Amino acid sequence: MGAERIGRGRPLRACLVLATCGTLLAGCASMPDEGNLKKVDASQRPDSQSQVRVYAMPPAENARAVDIVQGFLEALTSDDPDFAIARKYLTKEASATWEPEHSTTVLADGPNTVADNLGNDSGGGRTYSLTGRQVATVNKQHAYVPDERAYAETVHLSQQNGPNGRVWRIDRLPKGVVLGESDFERNYEAVNKYYFAAPGAGGRDSGPKALVADPIYVRQRIDPLTETVKSLIDGPTHWLGPVVTSRFNSSTALAPDAGSLTPDDKNKLVVPLAERVGQVDRQRCTEMAAQLLFTLQDLASSGVEQVELQRESGSQLCVLGKDQAETVASPRSANRPSYQYYVDEKRRLVRMPGNAGSNAKPEPVSGPFGHPEQELRSVAVSRNEVRAAGVSHDGRRLYTASLVGGTLGGPGVRSRAKTPDQGLSTPSWDGRGDLWVADRDPGDRRLLWLGQGKGEPVRVRVSGLDGHIEAIRVSADGVRIALLVKKGGKTSLRIGRVERTVGKDERPEISVVEPREAAPQMEEVTAMSWAGPSRLVVVGRESGGVQQMRYVQCDGSARAGATLPGLTGVKEIAASEDETQPLLAHSDDGIVRLPSGGQWQTVGKDGTGPVYPG
Structure with missing residues (x-):
């Protein structure tokens, strides 16, 4: 007997009602008794996905077992608070133990379902296999984790007593939620939570404290504001946790009767905390409020401009507005660069005004790097734009120099590489003012760190890296480093966590630990740059594809967004972590610039190494 199969194209087994732009669209797919069925997935729904709400329908009377499985899977893709409709496809016992918040499994397509046997098993039940190609999971902390593998789980159904006779219901199923990638992109929204850089990991002793972005995903139409606040209070994701701290301690929680949080008509959000929050002094309270404000600025729908923290009793702890928050804490990526830089045809460091609308011609910088005293191959400019680090044209020496005058001292790092391509990488400054560079010499590959860009270089321990480092970029917060890692002729993008301790x-x-893949969609990555607190722009290609540029999140997710205009032969890319600034690139057309909403513009026919500070 042939298996009952719903192939790659699973149908809408339950009625779904789609509401978009004030119009209701309703329909149910017909249910043929046999033969292959075609899936209607999110890509076939109305185009304006962000304005689409999908409502699941409960099981139809006398629904077949296969209809129950399909209805349940479709209900998982709907905007169903607490998955109340999805639970109607389960037995009471299964509903009581099912944990949709446990995880979300993302498949390349919606799961294929196959009945293991068209007949019933010995207990009168029926088992279906759920299969597909898994691309990622979103765990209980809302963290996105790339995880490519074959997916294979089962659901079991039994017949239960219903009001009008026996009905099929699911009595065993996997933990969590499973859905296709297109449904995930429609249903879930990326948000950056913000925590303070831990002392020694990027924090500073005076002035606004450095914040670090911790990306998560929340259901974008199911009270995302409240869910984001809860996630922030619960603490950072496991991967980032060792290098950040939160002013919300482990005993802090929302008040039990907080309900759904909503800002008032003046865009103030009141956040009531459970009494076990304990003693909270004013400094800690304002830092908690700052974490909330910066986090909610990243949630496009929040509109929050002021936060008031209260005790469960209603007494006020503190109030903080957006204008005050920047005196308490600041994401380092918020700093706006004054200039854009590259190495011109004379091997000098030149700069252009950072104003995206400026047409000023590039001019040499002040100081030794602006003169042909030492021909340069690549450069990095400190984030305060006072100093620069440059690699010599032969790739074997690293120098640092002032951008306001002075002379060029001896090299701070030397490589024994035989060719420039095997020598020192383009250096990178972190937000603390420390300098990083990779020596790609096959005889002594190493990652080096120079405190404040001077002194004896420290060899950085890198664990769990499968391949050797070709290029580096340190994030503004100083606790993450992007690495281009080469193995077997292919180069991938990895993000490592930077941990600092004091030794003898x-x-x-x-140390750089737990490097994780950040662009799993690409078979080859040839250039990259940080482009925001948790975002990078990458140049590469998918398997069998042509070169392309796209944005990716540092957690490995790639959200649909504006397509970057094509550019031929991109060799290097540079982005500001201030997302209003134009992209820079070194391509077959020379040094080019891409203003927001515009087209690529040629800055200089000859030149290499375009960079922003960092």
């Missing part, structure tokens, strides 16, 4: 003789010990 008070000498710093620096």
Whole structure:
């Protein structure tokens, strides 16, 4: 007997009602008794996905077992608070133990369902296999984790007593939610939570404290504001946790009767905290409020401009507005660069005004890098734009120099590489003012760190890296580093966590740990740059594809967004972490610039190494 199959194209087994732009669209797919069925997935729904609400329908009377499975899977893709409709496809016992918040499994397409046997099993039940190609999971902390593998789970159904006779219901099923990638992109929204850089990991002792973005995903039409606040209070994701701190301690929680949080007509959000929050002094309270404000600015729908923290009793703890928050905390990526830089045809460092609308011609910088005293191959400019680090044209020496005058001292790092391509990488400054560079010499590959860009370089320990480093970029917060890693002729993008400790003789010990893939969709990545607190722009290609540029999140997710205009032969890319600034690139057309909403503009026919500060 042939298996009952719903192939790659699973149908709408339950009625779904779609509401968009004030119009209701309703329909049910017909249910043929046999033969292959075609799926109607999110890509076939109305185009304006962000304005679409999908409502699941409960099981139809006398629904077949296969209809129950399909109805349940479709209900998982709907805007169903607490998955109340999805639970109607389960037995009471299964509904009581099912944990949709446990995880969300994202498949390349919606799951294929196949009946293991068209007949009933010995207990009168029926089992269906759920299969597909898994691309990621979103765990209980709302963190996106790329995880490509074959997906294979089962659901089991039994017949239960209903009001009008026996009905099929699911009594065993996987933990969590499973859905296709297109449904995930429609249903879930990326949000950056913000935590403070831990002392020694990027924090500073005076002035606004440095914040670090921790990306998560929440259901974008199911009270995302409240869910984001809860996630922030619960603490950072496991991967980022070792290098950040939160002013919300482990005993802090929303008040039990907080309900759904909504800002008032003056865009003030009141956040009531459970009494176990304990003693909270004013500094800690304002820092908690700052974390909330910066986090909610990243949630497009929140509109929050002021936060008031209260005790469960209603007494006020503190109030903080957007204008005050920046005196308490600041994402380092918020700093706006004054200039854009590159190495011109004379091997000098030149700069252009950072104003995206400026047409000023590039001019040499002040100081030794602006003169042909030492021909340069690549450069990095400190984030305060006072100093620069440059690699010599032969790739074997790293120098640092002032951008306001002075002379060029001896090299801070030397490589024994035989060719420039095997020598020192383009250096990178972190938000603390420390300098990083990779030596790609096959005889002694190493990642080096120079405190404040000077002194004896420290060799950085890198764990769990499968391949060797070709290029680096340190994030503005200083706790993450992007690495282009080459193995077997292919190059991938990895994000590592930067951990700092103090060793013998008070000498710093620096480690890069748990490097994780950040562009799993691409078979080859050839260039990258940080382009925001948790976003990068990458140049590469998918399997069998042509070169393309796209944005990716540092957690490995790639949200649909504006397509970057095509550009031929891109060799290097540079983006500001201030997302209003134009992209820079080194391509077959020379040094080019892409203003927001515009087209690529040629800045110079000859030149290499375009960079922003960092």
